[in-house]
Amino acid sequence: MIPAPFDYEVAESAEHAVELLGQHDDAKLLAGGHSLLPLMKLRLASPSVLIDIGRVSDLSYVRDAGDRIAIGALTCYEDAHFDETLKSSCPIVAHAAGEVGDPQVRNRGTIGGSVAHGDPASDIPTIMLALNAEFVVRGPTGERTIAAADFFKGVFEVDLAPQEILTEMRVPKTSSGWSYLKFHHRAQDWATVGVAVVLGDGSNNASVALTSMGERPLRAQGVEEALAAGEDPASAARRAAEGTNPVSDPMGSSEYRRQIAPVLTRRALEEALSR
Amino acid sequence: MAQVVERPERYVGGGVPRKEDPELITGQAKYIDDINVQGMLWMAFVRSPFAHARINGVDAARANDMPGVVAVYSGADLADDWAGGLPCAWPIAGRSFPEPTTEDPRMPNHWPVAKDKACFAGDPVAVVVADSRAHAKDAAELVDVDYEPLDAVVDPERALDEGAPQIHEDLDSNEAYVWSMNNGDVDKVFSEAALVVKERYRHPRLIPNAMEPRGVLVVPAPAQEEYVLYSATQVPHILRTTLAMSLGIPESKLRVIAPDVGGGFGSKLNVYSEEAVGLALARKLNAPVKWIEERSENYLATIHGRGVIQDMEVAATEEGKILGVRVKLLADMGAYLQLVTPGIPILGAFLYHGVYDVQAYSFTCQSVFTNLTPTDAYRGAGRPEATYAIERIVDALARRVGRDPVEIRRMNFIAPFDQPREVASGLQFDSGNYGASLDKALDMVGYDLLRKDQAERRQRGDAKQLGIGLSTYIEMCGLAPSQVLAALKYGAGGWDAATIRCLPTGKVTVVTGTSPHGQGHVTSWSQIAADALGVPIEDVEVLHGDTAISPLGMDTYGSRSLSVGGIALHFAAEKIRDKVKKIAAHELEVSEEDLEWTDGKFQVRGAPDKAKTVADAAFSAWTAHSLPEGMEPGLEATFVFDPPNFTFPSGAHICAVEVDTETGLVDIVKYVAVDDCGNQINPVIVAGQVHGGIAQGIAEALYEEAVFDENGTLTTSHMGYYRVPSAAELPSFDIDSTVTPSSTNPMGVKGIGEAGTIAAPPAVVNAVIDALQPLGVNHIDMPVTPERVFSTIAEAKGGRQ
């Protein structure tokens, strides 16, 4: 319940955070703290320095950027959930943000923290993958942009160098149907399985992504292909577990996850088509 | 709810708002962790990560070097601090009841800190004392223990296998006991019956999860060799007596205080290692010592509940009339015998025939040790197990003979009765009307409409099927009388005490030997005392939970407080009134026969203006200026009540669930409960107990299980994994009651603390099975998780193909 001792630094800006990261070995950025502090309390993580980026208020925003929407890394779930721009132009993000944890968690946890943490059971990374989002990352040598599809590498493993900070997520505006179905036993639980569907122009053009079905958020390629080949949603959904390798944990066995993924995918496709 | 201003005619029976609340809703309550004293040291325990391991050495060098560390002790270092091990007050020896036992109970040594061997993951192997919570914790990480891991017994069904690891070297096997009883000609009834239904039920291990973890603070007064021990406990009195014995401290030098306690549910009905160690170290170091449990630590170190496998059988006629009940239990004691571990299955031993009239009855329990956290009392203790078995099998019987579950129950109910009546297990039930609560519940739930909805869904082949489950339960409260407990080898009595002290200013102090931790005794006891003494409820103060203030008591567990401690209060009030009457007669110069107790005072018959109140008499008794010849001054009375029998609450619960047959998710759409706890002192508090009980029962049925891997490591190791349900998972409950006053006590009360937890699991599981009838599912184990439902459906489908 008590973290091991550490030093604490406050970053005034993204650039400052990068600078501070350069000054310390074994430093960690602290955003909402709702992944990091629980680990530190159980002493599963004990960084020697925490660099608090939670006070960099100009990284908390949702902005209309032409054909895309830009979300600042430090936007907390609750703000994203109630954000009017997101609700009208990319509702799946607003919806999914409201599905994370509980209200208290959503008041602190950040969208950027969730993306940077790279937990395959997290909801937001799946949404980002389904949306083909782009991430803006700042490091000692400047900024780079990276596609969601390339960013998530493995369990808690993302394409971020030790001195880099994620500053922004860019998602497309969506006008067609969507769905995010998060299957969990208790409301506060993490997803046993989550399925995100974002429809393209026609019903045979959809992107489908999965939570908790492998070491990172996954695209359900089989389903996407089947849809593209003109199969109806019910039969396309049967391919949802193809190529997945979910863990067994107290939220569900690997087998069970693979068994219900098709059911949830069918339902998510139906919901998306009805929207 | 109206605020009570004037003294109403009667407080008892009314929903008086709780007197406990003001401090609790403003954050002024004092729980154990809110109490701090100057110079206090903190303990942190080093616990075995292995379920079974030899301890070859404990090296505290690195820990000792840490900031703030005062001392580090291993089990060997503390070996001389104990006069005895941790107590088990309910040793059970192998026995075939009612034959006397010929065996000695098998009781392993249980040292507060393990010396040679750790017997479960979480067993304390060393303790660190430091100047702060954080420092103690930092150092505990650096105590190096040389463990030699041993094979562990994780599955109770493997505990007695040839070659199974021997857990306790001071015993000859991993068996704790085999205890059985037989009534009627069981074998004959079973062999001659038209049909026998047999099923196997599993009760997972449950983690009680009182929201406040445990904690202890021991404050020594070195010059007097006295100790004040504060503990988040349900049992301050039991703690005082047993710790005095374990530590070799004169009981008179030990004062135990239970401050505000954040729930217990049986998990704080115990004498724990940390309490003993706290006391030992306060003595050793002459300093106050504190320990506060963390939640994940609680999951390992605080007792678990249930952990029973049942082979349940009923013999019946072709129509479904039950003739006999036979059950064999395998009970998992865990690694040690805690305070009442062995007795828990026995608390259910007499209830496996439920509310049904049967001729023959047989119960056998085999209990074994495993390398897991010890089990002990968890809300319901023994009775949820019994109720689950009989209520599940009655439904199975209904399916077998093709009758509705309502019909089969009505056919088999014991007929209504209001005087003690012997039942098949040999108990005397106090009173009961089981059909009445069922009828009411059916009406409330809209049974026929639900069945109609169900039929339609079945016809359509909906993915979401509806199921309806019944549970007509019986339980027993108020463990007593003391002679019966002696026969059951329980190490203490079943009495409780109350003292009423009438102060000269007319105020009243009630001292109770029960030790509430959420149940609202202060309010209920005030209601009883205010009515009995004719004083406003505001004038009654109820004291509890401190052995210096309330030296006589047996504490709070097993829904005993009202039916034992409350009755003691009733009789203490009678004693007070007797004395008041004498004083009144003396002062009014009339004979006692001329006085009558009306409107809360003694009036002279026919002359209502000539009257004396309890307050008047209290003042007279205090001044003692003119008391009747030979009367002692003061107005105070103590009564110790040892009930002649248990009480037997009962009722009917009905649950309707919607099961998503494609994912396995179960959703409760309706829950109706009609409970009969006899007369009610405070119906609002009764309802609260029912709500909470049902929630815990639903939790058991659908959500919770302590899961261990093959090495005996708890995998549901924290609150994120062990699924205590929140408001989002549960429905509102539709509850009502019937009233069949108990014949055991003069207030006609029975007890309601555990009823919901006892009744709910079979109602929920029966509903799930009912929903899945069209898919051919006849059995599923708890907890009914989505995954389990899913795989059960898949198996049923596979089986039918």
Place this chain on the structure above:
Amino acid sequence: MNGARLEAEVEPRQLLVYFLRDNLNLTGTTVGCDTTSCGACTILVDGKSVKSCTMLAVQADGTEVTTIEGMAKDGELHPLQRAFHDNHALQCGYCTPGMIMAAAGLIQRGGDMSEDDIRLGLEGNLCRCTGYHNIVKAIQQAAGEMKSSATV
């Protein structure tokens, strides 16, 4: 801090809940778990409900913190406190401060307060005693009162 300005030096690793309890002696905020699961420690930070066991005390620098001790004003109980009492929404009381603060956060956030909304809004708060039935009723009562008193 509950309406007053407060300055203090803290060790970086000190959790906000321990700062409140151990340094400020505001022990109304309780601790029920070590995994951010139970909500017993819920307080308001800048009007939003947060679990004070999962926030460092230093992170609260410059914020407005309200705990259960700051809910009653001028000796008047907060409508939520009154509603919990009126509806028997507490038994042992250990979860109660967290429940009240979580409910305050929900009400402050605005939006619907149907039974389902309240239940879902309490997903991060566990109570082992009450079965939530009366807690939900109490919050409904208080939300109704606060809404009507806000509109007059």
